[in-house]
Amino acid sequence: MFRRVLIANRGAIARRVVAACTALGIETVAVFSDADADAPHLAEASASFRLPGERAADTYLNQRALLAALESSGADAVHPGYGFLAENAAFARAVAASDATFIGPDPRWLETMGDKVAARALAAEHAFPVLAGSHRLSDPDSLLASAEAIGYPLMLKPTAGGGGIGMVVVRTPGELRAAVSRSSTLAQRSFGDGGLFVERWIESSRHVEFQVLGDGRGKAVHFHERECSVQRRNQKVIEESPAPGIDRSELETMAERSRAFVAEIGYDSVGTLETLRAGAGDYGFLEMNTRIQVEHGVTEMITGVDLVVSxxxxxxxxxxxxxxxxxxxxVEARIYAEHPRTLLPSTGKLTVFEPPHGLHGVRVDTGYQTGQRVTPYYDPLLAKVISHGRTREQAIGRLLVALTAFRIDGVHTNAALLKAVLGDDDFLAGRLDTGYLSRFLENLPESADV
Amino acid sequence: MRHEVESEVQGSVWKVETEVGRTVAVGDVLMILESMKMEIPVEAPVAGTLVALLVVPEDAVAENQVLAVIDDGG
Known part of the structure; x- marks a missing residue:
């Protein structure tokens, strides 16, 4: 087992990794940017290293600074968390070259799955259902020709990256032509690769994903599904497990297919197969995430398995x-620092930040505390509130209680919007699809207090 | 009359899409800001001539900071 793990991340996941390492008797080394100098996990880690600067590019994405911290800290492993360098093969190789272990899959999986077109091809090769899609294309004319063959509506996607960046639904050739240069520029800037492809898009489909772990030697295990259809800007807001309103045997069939896929290819870490479910039994591979996910806590709550420790x-x-x-x-609700209606980010000092405590069946993962500043440099996630119950109704009820008890002041948040969703008839009935939240926002009366 | 265009968020300037002297219509994107990994377009609130651009790419901007000035000719 490792002696000392460097955590190349910030916020809730840095704290989560400290907890997992502590449970395993491993020392932890935290890193922090100048904007995060008062983050709570720094006191929880065994040691901490400053990454000078504030912007992600200068700090948590700065491989040279992180490798220097790795060397001087004497850590023998690096946990990359999620986001930042978690899926960066060059960083994983550099860690290995420093005689430390990258806690994640072999770098070749970061490369294969990081290339969405290659990942699709691999999934198809192993009989995992995929949506109709194109190869990697860069010019609008080839994209239009492929789009014609696949049919509209379509999702235009960067071949690299994630987080919904550069992804756009297009319904007509005109929309596609208009979207290509913007998506390509965005992808080039965010991922250093402007390659695009188009994939069939199914209106009213659901985002269902499957949690897997493989040992790289032909064995793998799955921990069921997560339903993540409540999204805005292709980013998840509420996740739950089990997925409501879907036949159990259908879900177990897909979970088993996911398990078999990672076992067959020899994948060697935690991972998630994201799919789009068009209807009963009709699934299409979206991508495979080669890291611990933001929403891993949902699975931990229903299985009792510690995914980070595993x-x-x-x-x-x-x-x-x-x-x-x-x-x-x-059920998990993500509290974001944003204006709930416009979705514009909200920065400022957290004059009050008091997560609920002592509530039965409730877990809060956060990297913030009272007095800390929410800065424009990183993502707007303030906290993940996860509840567990015997039934879906009980879990939702407990989540509502927890969100009501959570006191935050100093920035705008979506907490009231989350509560409104949790009380919505369609949500309660499990009538979910990826367009649910934007419809909910459109139909929200001006007077609604969110 | 001169109209000040303010930033709705704290963040930084990613890209400036116009230049001083240009005629702009309501809704034209003047620049794109970045905050919390999101891109936030700044649109012209009125039609007119852009008479001042007060930021350049990479500049940090505060909430309510004036980014540009448009003269509506009236």
């Missing part, structure tokens, strides 16, 4: 955890 153990050469049955229901 990931670290796997990286240290230990065995996979055994499969676990679903116990009850879990």
């Amino acid at each position: 990931q670290i153990r796997l990286a240290a050469g230990e065995k996979l955890p055994p499969p676990a049955a679903i116990d009850g229901h879990a």
Whole structure:
């Protein structure tokens, strides 16, 4: 097992990794930008290193600074968390070259799955259902020709990257032509690669994903699904498991297919197969995420498995955890620092930041505390509030109680909007699809207090 | 009359899409700001002539900071 792990991340996931390492008796080394000098996990880690600067490019994305911290800290492994360098193969190789272990999959998986077109092809090769889609294309004319063959509506996507950046639904050739240069520029700027492709888009489909772990030697285990259809700007807002209103045997079939896929290819870490569900039994591969996910806590709440501990153990050469049955229901709500209607980010000092505590069946993952500043340099996620109950109704009820008890002041948040969604008839009935939240916002009366 | 165009967010300037002296219509994108990994277009609130651009790419901007000035000719 590792002796000391450097955490190349910030916020809630940095804190989460500190907790997992502590449970395993491993020392932790935190890093922090100048904007995060008062982050709570710095006191929880065994040691911390300053990354001079504020912008992500100068700090948490700065490989040279992180590798210098790795060397001087004497850490023998690096946990990349999610986002930042978590799926960067060059960084993973540089960590290995420094005689430390990158806690994640072999870099070749970061490359294969990071290339969305290559990932689709691999999934198809292993009989995992994929949506009709094109190859990597760069000029509008080839994209238009492919689009004609696949049919509208379509999703235009960068071949690299993630987080919904540069992804846009197009319904006509005119829209496609207009979207190509913008998406390509965005992708070039965000991921250093402007390549695009088009993929069939299904209106009213659901985002259902499957949690897997592979040992790289032909064995793998799945931990069921997460339903993540409540999204804005292709980013998740509410996630839950089990997925409501879908036949259990259908979900288990897809979870088993996901498990078999990672076992067959020899994938060697935690991962998630994201799919779009068009209708009963009709799934299409979206992408495979080769890291711990933001919403991993949902799965932990219904299985009792510690996914971060399992990931670290796997990286240290230990065995996979055994499969676990679903116990009850879990729902996660992401509190973002944003204006709930315009979705514009909101920065400022957290004059009050008091997560609920002592509530039965409630877990809060956050990297913030009272007095800290929410800056424009990183993503707007303030906290993940996760509840567990015997039934979906009980879990939703507990989440509502927790969100009501959570006190935040100093920035605008979507907390009231989350509560409104949790009380919405369609949400409660499990009538979910990826367009749900934008419709909900459109139909929200001016007078509604969100 | 002169109209000041203010930033709705704290962030930085990613890209300036116009220049001083240009005629702008309501809704024209003047520049794109970046905050919390999001791109926030700044649109012309009125039609007129852009008479001042007060920021350049990479500049940090505060909420309510004046970014540009448009003269509506009236």
